[in-house]
Amino acid sequence: MEIKLNKRVILDEEDPDDEKIVSTNEEKILYYNSLKERLKANFRKEIFHKIDSIRILKEIKDNKYYKLDGYKSFDSFIKSYRLARSQVYVYLKIANAIEEGLIEENYIIENGIHDTFNLIQNTGNKTINKSKKESIQSLSFHLKHQESYDFYKQNIKIISFILDELVVNKKDWLQEFIDKFKALNE
Incomplete structure (x- = not known):
């Protein structure tokens, strides 16, 4: 069996990995x-x-x-x-x-x-937005009544909106609730 080599054309191309000597x-x-x-x-x-x-x-x-x-x-x-x-x-x-x-x-x-x-x-299982906008961490607390728990569990987004709205836009209502809470616990 005879092996025949083809003629190769070698071009003088620049290797992009070679270090270049840069003057200016x-x-x-x-x-x-x-x-x-x-x-x-x-x-x-x-x-x-x-x-x-x-x-x-x-x-x-x-x-x-x-x-x-x-x-x-x-x-x-x-x-x-x-x-x-x-x-x-x-x-x-x-x-x-x-x-x-x-x-x-x-x-x-x-x-x-x-x-x-x-x-x-x-x-975890939350959907990740394209905008990379991460929500603030979740909050957990204990409730005294099962009815409250059931309502909150069914309406998580509404409750989140209400709580956020209270803190941001309805500070006077929030203060009333705080005062009422303090009065009950005295």
């Missing part, structure tokens, strides 16, 4: 800006690849495609790809949040995997 300050600034643009482009590509990996892992796990290769569990499948279980767990949590409509891909692109996962962990 203006050239340094231009070169620095081009490096920053390349870095941004690389990060964008990386996050898109991660989002694609998230989708792929979720589909493989949900449809149990790993069994087609003879793997008995999803864990053994991810071990063969040398993926950390914690990393895959994070990816699957994010994939589930996307599927449930709790988070959008744009949020992941803008904020990254780590911040997205932290947001999912901190918000």
Whole structure:
């Protein structure tokens, strides 16, 4: 058997990774800006690849495609790809949040995997707005009457609005309630 080599045409192209000798300050600034643009482009590509990996892992796990290769569990499948279980767990949590409509891909692109996962962990089952507007933490308190509890539980948004309205716009009413409370507890 004879191996035949084709003639190769080697062009004198510049390698973008070679260090450039920059002489003037203006050239340094231009070169620095081009490096920053390349870095941004690389990060964008990386996050898109991660989002694609998230989708792929979720589909493989949900449809149990790993069994087609003879793997008995999803864990053994991810071990063969040398993926950390914690990393895959994070990816699957994010994939589930996307599927449930709790988070959008744009949020992941803008904020990254780590911040997205932290947001999912901190918000639980609440829907995450596109505007990244986080609500103030919830408040819990004990009620004396079951009837009050039932009403508040059925009308959480209304109660939230009423309490907010009292503090922000109806301070005179709020003061009346405070005075009445103090009178009852004396």
